[in-house]
Amino acid sequence: MIATSTRSKRRLLGLSASAAALTLLASACGGTGGGASSGGGSAAPSSFSFLSATENTVDRAVLTSLSKNECATENKALPLSVQTQPQANLNEKVQLLAGQNALPVTFHEDTPTTVVQLAQSGKVENLEPLLQKLGVEDQLLPSAVSTVKELYNGQLDALPAEYNIEGIFYNKQIFAAHGLSVPSTWDELVADAAKLQTAGVQPFSASGQQGWPITRLIGDYIFRDLGPNAMKDVADGKAKLTDPAYVAAAQKVADLGKAGYFGKGVGSIDYNTALNTFLTGKAAMLYMGSWALSNIGDPKQDSVGAANIGFMPFPAVAGGQGSIDQYPSNIGLGIVVSSQYANNTEVDDWLSCVAKNYGTDSLKGQSTISGFKVNTPVPAANAVTTQVQTTMSTATSSVLWFEALFNAQATTTSQQDAAPLVSGSMSAQQFMSAVQNALTSGS
Template identity: 90%
Template structure:
C-alpha cells in the first residue's frame, strides 16, 4: 500500500501541454470528453489490466467473480492481465492509440487519465454510476479525492482509499496529562512537554522525506484552505509567497527543537514505523495504510488498543477545516469508453460497486473508497475509528506534492531533511521547489 499511496505526485496543470507526449493517442487535447465508441464490437470478457505490484485489486475482483458477481462473470468472464507499474503509463498510451484498452485498467499518472478523458478514451464514471443507481456506494470523501486528482471528474474507481493524520500513543499521552490537540499551537506545546520529559515527540523518515513535507501541506490546507496547493498549480500563488514560506518554517521549527529525534535524515520508513510501534516516540504522521502494521502484534508492541488517530490540527484563524483529511486512492481503476453502454459490462460495474468495499475489507484487510455492506470481522478500535472517519467525511484535500511535477516532487522530498535539520532555510526550501515547478519537468 505504501508504494501506491506515494506514487501519485504529478501535477494536474498543463494537461493540454502533455498532449505532445501522448503521441499514440488518436485524438489530441481538447477532445469531446468521455463517451462510448460507436460501433465497438461487444466485449468477449470483462478485462482488467492490473499493475503487477498491486495484488489486492485483482484478488478482490477474482473473489467477486467467484462469489457475489458469479452470474455477471458467467455472462462476461473476468480476464485479468498484469503489467509492471514502471511500464504501465506507456502501455496504457499504446493501447489507447490502438483503441484496444481493456474494460478496466490501473493508471498511476493522473495527467494521462485527464488527457484520455478529454480525447474520449475513458469513461466519466459519475453518470454511469448514477444510471445504474449505485452512485451512493462510493464514499463522498473518496469521490472528492478522485475529482481533485482528475480535473473535476470521476475518472477512476477508488479501489484503495487512504486518509492521513497523526497516530498517537494513548499511554504516553495519558501519563503526561495530554489530551488530543485541536490546534497547531496545542500540538507544539504538547511536543515541548514530551521532549522535556525525554520522550521523542514525532517519529518520521527523513530518507523518505514525504512524511515531513506532508505536514507542510497540511499546515497550508488548515491555514489557507483546501485550495492552497491548487492555487500554486494554477499559478495563482507561489510557494515563495510569505504565507507558504511560513508553513515550511513552522515544520522546520519542529526539527530545530529536536522533536523528530536525532539523525532524522538517516531514518528510513520501516525504522520510523518501528520507532512508534515500539513506544519510542509519541506520535507518527502517517496514512491509514499503517493500520496493517498496527494490527500486526509482531510489529506493534505498544498494542493496537493503545494507539489512537487524530486529524492534523487547526491553525488559529485559518480558512481550512480540521475534518478535511489529506487522502489518496492509491492506483485508480479507470474504465475504457470502448465498451460503454454494454449491458454485461454495466452489470459487472454495478456488482463491483455494491460488493467491492466489503470483499476488500473481509478478504484483503484493506479499506477502499466503497461502502462496506453487510457484516465483516470485528476490527480493533483504531481501525474502526479510521473507518468511521472515512465513512462520515464529506470532503478531503490532497497532499503537498500531489499536483507537482516529478522533478518538483523529488526536490521537495530530498530537501525535507536539510529543512528540519537547519542546513536549509524555509525560504530556500520553498524557492528550490518552486524553481523545479517553474522548469515544467
Template identity: 65%
Template sequence: MSSRALVTRRTHRTRLALLTTGVASISLLATACGGTGGGTSTTPKEFSYLSVTENTTVKNALTSLSKGACKPAQEALPLKVETVPQASLDQKLQLLAGQDALPVQFAAGNAPALTQQLENSGKVADLEGELTKLGVFDQLEPAAVSTIKALYGGKMDVLPYEYNIEGIFYNKKVFEVHGIKAPGTWAELRDAAAKLEAEGIQPFSASGQQGWPLTRLISGYLHRSLGPDALQKVADGKAKLTDPAYVKAAQEVADLGKKGYFGKGVGSIDYDTAMNQFLSGKAAMFYMGSWALANIADGKQNKVGAENVGFLPFPAVAGGKGSVDQYPSNVGLGIALSEKSFDKNTGAWVSCIAKNYGSTALKDHGAISGFKVNTEVKDANEVTTQVRDTISSSKQNVLWFEALFSTKATTVSQTNAAGLVSGSLSPQQFMQTVQDALAAK
C-alpha cells in the same frame, strides 16, 4: 481479522508512491495518443485488469468477488489480471494508449495529469455517466466522489477502490505515561513534541526518503492557517509558494526537524522503516493515511497494540481560516476503465463491484474503499471504527501538498523535503525551488 495481515507493508508503500510520485511524461503520451479518440468500440473477451506488482489488495478482492457475489459477471467476462512494476506503470500505459490497446480496467498513472491526458484523448470511460445508467452511482461515498473530481478536473475518471483520510496516529500509552493530552492546536503539538524529546522519546516517525510524509505537514499547516483553498490558489496563479504566509508553513515544519523531532537520518528513512518505528514504539507520533489501519491491526507488525493507537486530525493553527474537520483525502490506487470496451458485460462487473467491493475489501483485507459497505463488518479495533466514522461524516476534504502540482514540481518537492527538515535547504529555498518547478511546467 487475521486477514488484515495479508496486506503487506510493501503494498502500502507502493500505494502511496502511486499517489505522490510524478514520473509520467505527459508530452510523450500526448504524442502517442495524438487525439485519435477512443477508437472503435470492441467487445472484450476478458475483464482484463492492469495493476502493479507491488499492490495485491485490489487484485485479491476482485478475485474473491469473482468466486462469490460477482460469479455471474465472471462467467460472462472472466477476470484476467496483469501486473507491471510500479515504476513501469506510466510507460506501459503510454504504450498501450498509443496502440489503442488499453485493458478494460487499469491502474491510473502516477499523477492525475496522466489520466486526464488519457481522458482528453477519449481513452477513459465517463464513470459518472456509466454508473448512473447502471443505477449504482449512489453506491459511492460522496466524499470519495468529491475527492476524485477535485483531482481530475471535475471528472469522475477513476473508481475509488481505496479511500483514505490523513491525520496523526499517536501512541496513547506513551501520551498517558508522560501526561500528554492529544494536541488540538499546533502550539500544543509542538509542546508535546518538546516534552517527548526531553524525556528521550522520538516525537515523530517520517520517511524523508519518500519525501511526501514531510510535505504533507506543510500542506496541513497551510490548510489550517490559510484555509482549504490555500493550494488551489497556487494552482490558479493567485498565490505563490514564496509568499510569506506559505514560507511560514515550511518554516514551521523545518523547525520540527531542526529540533530533532524526526530522529536521526530522516533523509535515509524509507516508508517501511518509518512505519516500523511507530508500530514498535520507537516514535510517539506518525502522520499517515488511513491505509495504515491494516498495519495497525496486524499483530505481527504492531508491537504497541492496536488498542494503544489513537488518531487525531492535523491540529488547528491559532487565528487560522481552516478547520480541524477538513481532512486531507485521497483515493489511493485509482482505477480507470477503457471507454471503447465498456459494454454490457463490463457494466455487469462494474455494477457488482459498486454494490459489493466495499464490504469485501473491509472484511477480507482491512481496506477502506470509496464504495459503501452494504453488509455489517465488525471493525478490528477502536481506531478503525473512529476513522470509518470520520470518513462517513466528513463534509469537506482537502488535498495533499503536490496534488495539483505538475509532475516535475511533484518530484522536486518530494526529493527536497528531507533537505528542508535537515537544514540543508532553508524554507525560502525549498519553496522557491518548488515554485520554480511549477512555473516551468
C-alpha cells in the same frame, strides 16, 4: 500496503507524462469530448478485461473473488480476464493501447495527467453519470469521490479501489502519562510536543530519508491555513510557494526540527525505522496514512498494542481557512473504465455488482480499505482501525498532499530537501524557492 500505497502515491502525482507523450496520445486518440459516448460507444467486449499493475495484487484478488461469489452471474455472462503489466511501464502501455483503440474494459493507471488526457479525448468513462444511471452512485464514499475529482480535473474518471486518509497516530499511554489530550489546534500540538520533549520523550517519529512524511506536514499546514485550494492555486499559477504564507508553513515545520521534536539524525531515518520507532513506544506521535493499520494490527511489529494507539486529524490553524475534517487522501491505483464499452449491458452489470460488493470483499478478504461502502458485516477490527473506518465513511470532503500536483522534478526536490529543512541546514525560504524553481523549470 506500503508498496502500492505510499510509494505509488508519491509517484502517482509527482510523475507526469511528458508533453511529447501526451501530444502523441492526443493525436492518436483524436476528438475533444469528455463524455462516455465520444469514445466509440457500445462495443461488445469478449470479457470483462482488467489490465492490472503487476505489483498491485489486491485489486485483482478482489475482482477474482467477486467473479466466483457475489458477481458470479455477471461473470458467467462476461468472464473476468486479467492481464498484468509492471507498474514502471504501465503508463506507456495504456497510451499505446489507447492509440490503437484497444483499451481493455478496465485498467489501472497511476498517472492522472494521462487519464485526464484520455478523458478529454473521449477514451475513458466519466463514471459519475454512469453510476447514477445504474443507481449505485451512493456506494462510493463521498470523501473518496472528492479525492478522485481533485485528481482528475473535476471528474470521476476512476474507481477508488483503494482509499487512504492521513493523520497523526498517537500513543495513548504516553499521552495519558503526561496529562495530554488530543490537540485540536497547531499551537496545542506544538505545546504538547514541547512538554514531551522536556520530559525526555521524543514527540514525533518521521523519515527524513523518505522526506515525504515531513513535507506532508507542510502541505497540511498550508491547507489548514490557506484553505483546500491552496496547492491548486500554485499549480494554476495563481500563487507561488515563495509567497509569504506558504514560506510560513515551511517555517512552522522547520521549527519542529529545530526544537529536536523529530529526534536525532532524522535525515538518516528510513520509513521502516520511523514506523518501528513509534510501534515500539519510542516516540509519541507518527504522521502516517491508513495503510499503516496493517502494521499496527500486527503484534510482531506493534509492541505498543493497537488498543493503545489513537488517530487524530492534523490540527486546525488559528484563523485559518481550512477545516480540521478535511483529511489528506489518496486512492492508490485508480481503476479506469474504457468508454469504448459504454452502454454495454454486461459491462454495466459488472460495474454495478462491483460497486455494491467491492468494499466488503476488500476489507474482509484482503484487510484493505477501499473507497466503496462496506455493506455486509465483517469481523470486528481493533479500535483504531474501526475509528479510521468510521472517519472515512463519515467524511464528506478531502484535500490532497504537498506534492500531489507537482511534476517529477519538484517532487524529488521537495522530498530530498525535507531533511535539510528540519535539520536547519536549509531555511524555509530556500526550501520553498528550490521547489518553486523546480516546478517552473520542470513544467
